[in-house]
Amino acid sequence: MSSRRLRAAVAVGALFAAAIAAPAAGAAFTPGSAGAGDPYFPLAGNGGYNVTNYSLRLSYEPASNQLAGTAVISARATQGLSRFDLDLRGFTIRRLLVNGSAAAFARDGQELIVTPPAGIRAGASFTVTIDYAGTPSVVRDPDESIEGWVPTDDGAFVVGEPQGSPAWYPVNDTPRDKATFDFSVTVPEGLTVMANGVLVSRGTAGGKTTWVWRESDPMAPYLATATLGRFDLTESRLADGTPVYVAVDPQLAKGQVLSKLPEMIEFYSSIYGAYPFDAAGAIVDSAKIVGYSLETQTKPVFDRPPDEATLAHEQSHMWYGDSVTLSRWPDMWLHEGFATWSEWIWSEHQGNKSAHQWFAGYYNTPAQQTWFWTPPPGDPGSPADLFDGTIYVRGAMTLQALRETVGDDDFFTTLRRWTTEHAGGTVATPQFVALAEQVSGMELDHFFDV
Ligand SMILES: [Zn+2]
Numbered sequence: 001m002s003s004r005r006l007r008a009a010v011a012v013g014a015l016f017a018a019a020i021a022a023p024a025a026g027a028a029f030t031p032g033s034a035g036a037g038d039p040y041f042p043l044a045g046n047g048g049y050n051v052t053n054y055s056l057r058l059s060y061e062p063a064s065n066q067l068a069g070t071a072v073i074s075a076r077a078t079q080g081l082s083r084f085d086l087d088l089r090g091f092t093i094r095r096l097l098v099n100g101s102a103a104a105f106a107r108d109g110q111e112l113i114v115t116p117p118a119g120i121r122a123g124a125s126f127t128v129t130i131d132y133a134g135t136p137s138v139v140r141d142p143d144e145s146i147e148g149w150v151p152t153d154d155g156a157f158v159v160g161e162p163q164g165s166p167a168w169y170p171v172n173d174t175p176r177d178k179a180t181f182d183f184s185v186t187v188p189e190g191l192t193v194m195a196n197g198v199l200v201s202r203g204t205a206g207g208k209t210t211w212v213w214r215e216s217d218p219m220a221p222y223l224a225t226a227t228l229g230r231f232d233l234t235e236s237r238l239a240d241g242t243p244v245y246v247a248v249d250p251q252l253a254k255g256q257v258l259s260k261l262p263e264m265i266e267f268y269s270s271i272y273g274a275y276p277f278d279a280a281g282a283i284v285d286s287a288k289i290v291g292y293s294l295e296t297q298t299k300p301v302f303d304r305p306p307d308e309a310t311l312a313h314e315q316s317h318m319w320y321g322d323s324v325t326l327s328r329w330p331d332m333w334l335h336e337g338f339a340t341w342s343e344w345i346w347s348e349h350q351g352n353k354s355a356h357q358w359f360a361g362y363y364n365t366p367a368q369q370t371w372f373w374t375p376p377p378g379d380p381g382s383p384a385d386l387f388d389g390t391i392y393v394r395g396a397m398t399l400q401a402l403r404e405t406v407g408d409d410d411f412f413t414t415l416r417r418w419t420t421e422h423a424g425g426t427v428a429t430p431q432f433v434a435l436a437e438q439v440s441g442m443e444l445d446h447f448f449d450v
Pocket residue numbers: 295313314317335336339
């Protein structure tokens with residue numbers, strides 16, 4: 001972490017120097033910042049533009065673990081840009097164009113620094129075309145977990161939370177910059193590529209199969225996947241026609257849990273509001289080395305067959321995490337507390353242990369067991385504690401306590417308004433507190449502090 005902080009400080013210094021050096025009049029073009037200002041991952045994301053669409057045309061050879069392709073990034077400048085950064089880890093860049101013209105670029109860690117041949121006016125749309133090739137990387141997080149492009153025995157398990165996306169594509173890697181995605185991924189015939197959104201086409205020629213997927217809803221970059229390998233893929237539809245793609249590694253027993261997926265989506269739709277995306281599903285791989293599941297948008301990915309609670313947890317993230325997304329990583333409880341509480345309400349709905357019983361069981365944890373009570377869910381304190389159990393369980397307890405304070409009517413109204421008013425957007429904790437206070441008419445500052 002120290003080198004990241006150091007480099008961020010240098011970048012900010014350079015920005016100030018540029019601002020000071022620029023003449024007062026006509027300083028139309030300045031560099032976009034190297035980071036998006038997240039307290040935990042200061043260099044993740046970049047400043048000066050917003051991405052509208054990523055088009056990733058990739059090919060992958062599992063035998064040699066080589067990924068090659070072209071990314072076309074459509075963006076809009078939010079300031080006059082003399083240069084701007086993308087995030088990309090490793091790879092050789094063979095060609096880089098801005099609006100079709102060759103652009104200069106430099107590499108500095110995960111920063112890909114692009115200097116277009118001419119400044120980009122504030123408000124202008126522009127495209128960046130990047131041909132790149134090489135070995136995708138596996139990123140190790142401050143909490144020692146791994147992510148990025150993780151090779152498996154028959155392909156790759158592809159997950160990006162919180163900082164793995166630059167391991168496989170050039171990106172503005174901040175959850176605040178959502179975009180639509182097109183994926184076209186070519187792999188050896190016999191392998192299946194599972195990316196986000198709707199399957200547009202698949203075609204085989206010369207021993208290779210190209211899978212084309214389209215995510216037409218805004219997506220935070222860390223929720224992108226292109227998990228691939230041998231899969232049994234089944235396609236069905238929800239009652240409203242939404243396509244459901246379930247891919248299971250044939251090495252694994254199918255189990256009965258996945259058959260509950262449509263019922264789970266229907267239940268959460270009934271309490272949280274309409275399902276937010278135009279595709280649904282699940283990807284069940286054999287990748288225990290990863291050690292966790294992730295709510296990749298429209299199709300959560302599992303490193304092993306999920307149990308019912310895990311399946312419910314990841315599906316509920318489609319509302320809390322994917323559609324309504326944190327804008328700063330320290331607000332992780334807005335994802336994990338809500339998804340954990342969603343496990344409890346699913347259990348209650350199934351006639352099993354109620355959310356109150358789940359809450360009460362944890363509430364009896366003695367204060368001396370600090371591993372349970374700290375850090376507080378609204379403030380993990382460091383990126384190494386971002387995925388601590390307390391963020392999940394005490395986050396869920398906060399919601400159940402809110403439910404028991406304001407009553408079911410106001411509580412469920414608050415949840416539904418939260419998902420509908422912020423659908424496709426990004427949020428912060430004070431907005432949730434304000435909404436809960438507005439709906440209930442109660443002053444809840446003290447409640448949330450406790
Ligand atoms: Zn989760």
